[in-house]
Amino acid sequence: MTALWPSIDPSFARDVETRTPTRFRHGLAGHPLLTLDEIARLAEELPAASLSAEPAEKPIAAGDAAGVAAPTDDIGQRIRDVAVNRSWFTLLHVHQVPRYRALVDEVLDDLAEASGMDPADLTRRMGFLFASSPRGVTAAHFDIEHSFCMQLQGTRTLGFGRFADEEQKTREVERYWNGSFGRFHEQPETVAEHVISPGTGCYIPPYTPHWIINGDETSLSMTVTFFNRDNETESLVQAFNTKVARTGLTPRPYGESPARDRAKVGAMKAWAAVRGGATR
Numbered sequence: 096m097t098a099l100w101p102s103i104d105p106s107f108a109r110d111v112e113t114r115t116p117t118r119f120r121h122g123l124a125g126h127p128l129l130t131l132d133e134i135a136r137l138a139e140e141l142p143a144a145s146l147s148a149e150p151a152e153k154p155i156a157a158g159d160a161a162g163v164a165a166p167t168d169d170i171g172q173r174i175r176d177v178a179v180n181r182s183w184f185t186l187l188h189v190h191q192v193p194r195y196r197a198l199v200d201e202v203l204d205d206l207a208e209a210s211g212m213d214p215a216d217l218t219r220r221m222g223f224l225f226a227s228s229p230r231g232v233t234a235a236h237f238d239i240e241h242s243f244c245m246q247l248q249g250t251r252t253l254g255f256g257r258f259a260d261e262e263q264k265t266r267e268v269e270r271y272w273n274g275s276f277g278r279f280h281e282q283p284e285t286v287a288e289h290v291i292s293p294g295t296g297c298y299i300p301p302y303t304p305h306w307i308i309n310g311d312e313t314s315l316s317m318t319v320t321f322f323n324r325d326n327e328t329e330s331l332v333q334a335f336n337t338k339v340a341r342t343g344l345t346p347r348p349y350g351e352s353p354a355r356d357r358a359k360v361g362a363m364k365a366w367a368a369v370r371g372g373a374t375r
């Protein structure tokens with residue numbers, strides 16, 4: 096049962112709780128759904144909205160995503176040629192395809208069992224696949240999800256940084272909710288670096304600046320993400336605050352007033368119920 100997560104133990108639940116980046120071993124390298132050809136085939140199945148392409152070589156602090164996009168036509172062949180076409184491809188939300196949904200669930204259920212977490216607490220589960228050319232760069236950014244980045248092919252260096260202060264975090268989070276994709280205009284200070292190769296990966300906590308630099312080989316990787324109550328609450332409060340800030344008011348940042356945060360979460364859930372959609 097724990098074949099996908101051979102090195103996870105109960106201490107891992109603490110790393111998730113404390114948002115501590117952690118390197119681990121996994122069993123996904125060589126999985127039949129995760130070869131270059133299967134990833135190219137999946138890209139041909141996915142809707143255009145689930146595909147993203149960029150030049151591979153870019154500054155670590157690449158700023159907003161707009162302006163760096165590349166075409167995604169003939170995506171399957173482009174991915175098959177990734178070793179030579181200096182590109183960086185993302186397949187978003189691969190869990191919309193049932194065989195990949197099953198894989199995402201298997202990974203997260205294994206993870207929960209091995210670390211003693213309740214699988215039911217790992218919600219809004221998503222899967223992403225990445226294929227990028229030698230020396231490709233994943234620009235510095237942060238995510239709001241808990242992410243497990245698992246290297247399948249090639250070796251990369253994953254850097255972790257931190258926000259300079261709470262003010263910068265508040266500013267960047269507000270930019271995130273206004274469409275920045277969490278990307279930084281300036282490279283955050285480096286606090287740790289991990290080399291990941293096939294069979295290893297890293298836990299990337301929510302709201303943690305990070306970037307990845309490929310070595311001299313093509314890189315294939317899979318990331319699975321989830322929310323638990325911790326980042327669900329934080330993200331709902333921040334989405335609420337962004338709406339308030341658009342009216343010209345200055346809301347209290349997340350974490351300053353737990354009672355207000357609870358009220359904001361309630362308001363956002365009610366808003367989502369009325370709209371009948373997700374709150375993200």
Ligand SMILES: [Fe+2]
Pocket residue numbers: 236237238242299305
């Ligand atoms: Fe990320």
